[in-house]
Amino acid sequence: MGIIDSPQNIQNPLLEWFRINGRYWIPWKLKKDGSIPQLGESISPYEIWIAEVMLQQTQLKVVIPYWKKWMNAFPTLTSLSEADLENVLLLWQGLGYYSRANRIHQSSRVLLEFLGKNSDQDPSSWPKEIDLWMSLPGIGRSTAGSIISSAFDLPAPILDGNVKRIFSRLLANKRHSTKDEKKLWEFSSLLISTVRPRDFNQALMDLGATICTPQKPNCSCCPLKNCCVAYRKYDPDDFPEKKMNKIKPIQEIGIGLVFNDKGELLIDKRLESSSMGGMWEFPGGKKTSDESIEKTIERELKEELGIVVKVGEKLLSFEHSYTHKKLYFTVHICEWISGEPKPLASQKLLWVYPDKLLDFPFPAANTKIISELHKHCFIGNNKP
Secondary structure (H helix, E strand, O other): OHHHOOOHHHHHHHHHHHHHHOOOOOHHHOOOOOOOOOOOOOOOHHHHHHHHHHOOOOOHHHHHHHHHHHHHHOOOHHHHHOOOHHHHHHHHOOOOOOHHHHHHHHHHHHHHHHHOOOOOOOHHHOOOOHHHHHOOOOOOHHHHHHHHHHHHOOOOOOOOHHHHHHHHHHOOOOOOOHHHHHHHHHHHHHHOOOOOHHHHHHHHHHHHHHOOOOOOOOHHHOOOHHHOHHHHHOOHHHOOOOOOOOOOOEEEEEEEEEEOOOOOEEEEEOOOOOOOOOOEEOOEEEOOOOOOHHHHHHHHHHHHHOOEEEEEEEEEEEEEEOOOOEEEEEEEEEEEEEOOOOOOOOOEEEEEOHHHHHHOOOOHHHHHHHHHHHHHHHHOOOOO
């Protein structure tokens, strides 16, 4: 590895940089009284675990207010394990990737069984082994390493997106293959400080977030520039190699808002096994190429609920992007003609007054519908 033959060549300048520039204020990295943990001191893994899962696919500034609300609602592992999944999902609403909330809820019960009901407040009773953390749903090697190093100050390597980018530049490694991933893990294992592992891993994450950024890294302020092959020989902005953005396919979705005589609206709860399982939604589905959106809504409500509806006025249409696809929603208010609604493709159905919809966890796209619906029903003084 040439100029990186000695781990100290990276550890020492990075830890010194962290001493002055580190993000010591991150709330889950502090003790209960808000002070910074001492060398080798354990802190609660519960708060760190929740934050680490929230941080998967989500930025720190977005996560912090959600994490604070979570800790107010579920301050302990026991309180989380005893909560209804619907309350967990409601608190998660807006963070996206809702399977993470499901997995946290599942894991809380597994962890409580491992710890015992009266031991979850004692950090020493929590697992310190990578394999045990990785056996929990949704916990990969890097998340497990971050929890262990942060909570117990133990030398567990990490390789999140920020750290991959730093190492790719240090080694001038462009590719994304399995072989390269293995190489970066070996590098992380070699570098992890056995003296200050908690600080070292946090320093890596802080460096990636503030200096060694995806675009236009601030190399002149980087404590590792003298060790960085990409900086010395190439352009760090070229590492790692940028993946080509695929054009996201657009799928049209028809949504039917069905009201009864009392002015209540029909909503259904997604199957646990489906994407965003346990969330509530408005009935509807994908448009086929040979039908109008009105026909889509009629067909989908017949298939999903067993009812016949007359599609009325359009409430709104909008585009919503997910990681790998775009959906174009068209939402119509529908008149219920016949048939008793049944959950033929969902867990459960409910009739709900529009002003109570915010009491239920909905995916982000549905919140746009709720907002427009409230304007329609209340601001415009229209009765459906």
